[in-house]
Amino acid sequence: MARSEYYSNSKASAIVLAISCLIVAASAGSFYDEMDITFGGERAKILNGGQDLSLSLDQYSGSGFQSKNEYLFGRFDMQLKLVPGNSAGTVTTFYLSSQGAGHDEIDFEFLGNLTGNPYTIHTNVYSQGKGDKEQQFHLWFDPTAAFHTYTIVWNAQRIIFFIDNIPIRVFDNHESAGVPFPKSQPMRVYASLWNADDWATQGGRVKTDWTKAPFTASYRKFNANANKVSPNSKSTSSENENQAWSTQGLDAAGRNRIRWVQNKHMIYNYCNDYSRFPNGLPVDCTRSRFL
Numbered sequence: 001m002a003r004s005e006y007y008s009n010s011k012a013s014a015i016v017l018a019i020s021c022l023i024v025a026a027s028a029g030s031f032y033d034e035m036d037i038t039f040g041g042e043r044a045k046i047l048n049g050g051q052d053l054s055l056s057l058d059q060y061s062g063s064g065f066q067s068k069n070e071y072l073f074g075r076f077d078m079q080l081k082l083v084p085g086n087s088a089g090t091v092t093t094f095y096l097s098s099q100g101a102g103h104d105e106i107d108f109e110f111l112g113n114l115t116g117n118p119y120t121i122h123t124n125v126y127s128q129g130k131g132d133k134e135q136q137f138h139l140w141f142d143p144t145a146a147f148h149t150y151t152i153v154w155n156a157q158r159i160i161f162f163i164d165n166i167p168i169r170v171f172d173n174h175e176s177a178g179v180p181f182p183k184s185q186p187m188r189v190y191a192s193l194w195n196a197d198d199w200a201t202q203g204g205r206v207k208t209d210w211t212k213a214p215f216t217a218s219y220r221k222f223n224a225n226a227n228k229v230s231p232n233s234k235s236t237s238s239e240n241e242n243q244a245w246s247t248q249g250l251d252a253a254g255r256n257r258i259r260w261v262q263n264k265h266m267i268y269n270y271c272n273d274y275s276r277f278p279n280g281l282p283v284d285c286t287r288s289r290f291l
Contacts, residue, residue: 035065055193056214064192074226075245081218084144087112089197089208092217096187102129104182111200127180136268167258186229
């Protein structure tokens with residue numbers, strides 16, 4: 001489906017939602033203060049006095065950054081503008097992760113596509129090194145035309161993924177049923193732009209067109225209202241007394257929004273993939289109202 005047709009078909013529903021939802025307006029920290037460049041050298045650039053950060057990908061390398069701090073629970077907001085045009089084969093990311101064997105991870109991945117075709121938003125949750133909890137979406141807007149806010153809320157009860165404060169996914173804590181949940185390993189914030197043309201676009205059938213390089217994605221207005229973990233201890237601290245995220249769930253309006261997203265824009269849900277789980281769906285699929 002062409003990009004213009006896809007966004008046109010979604011416009012009416014998006015307008016209805018826009019009236020009722022709040023766009024995140026977090027006070028942003030400086031990328032100089034908050035982040036370290038991890039790879040890519042000059043392909044990663046902090047701009048505008050620390051307010052913006054761009055990542056680039058060419059045929060030699062991608063680029064990425066990570067937070068200076070580790071966190072144990074919180075709300076994490078980042079504004080992104082994705083690679084425009086023919087972005088096939090590229091993956092732009094914003095995620096949380098711990099380190100080492102048995103790591104935890106909470107993923108936003110943005111899978112590029114041919115010009116005129118929509119991005120795929122890939123989400124996943126890992127706990128104790130095991131993921132396999134993928135959900136994918138197409139967006140109701142062009143994510144390359146302007147900045148949009150992508151949010152991860154992580155508390156001891158659940159993980160919620162938001163786009164422009166619209167919930168798209170909830171992953172609940174079902175440890176009581178034997179489902180691992182990330183709650184004890186501190187995580188850093190990561191972001192990257194890299195080549196994954198062996199799988200990212202149409203199952204790897206469409207490769208990266210290096211004549212279009214360099215590919216560039218832009219980040220701004222990172223905000224972590226979260227518990228920082230001291231480097232030398234297990235203690236945590238928060239600079240913001242507003243910790244609504246610590247018990248955050250979905251109210252009636254949020255439930256209506258997530259129904260709209262999952263009914264209209266979800267394109268893959270591991271909980272509906274019976275061929276992948278011939279011996280029965282995972283336990284968390286039978287317990288979660290909003291998957």
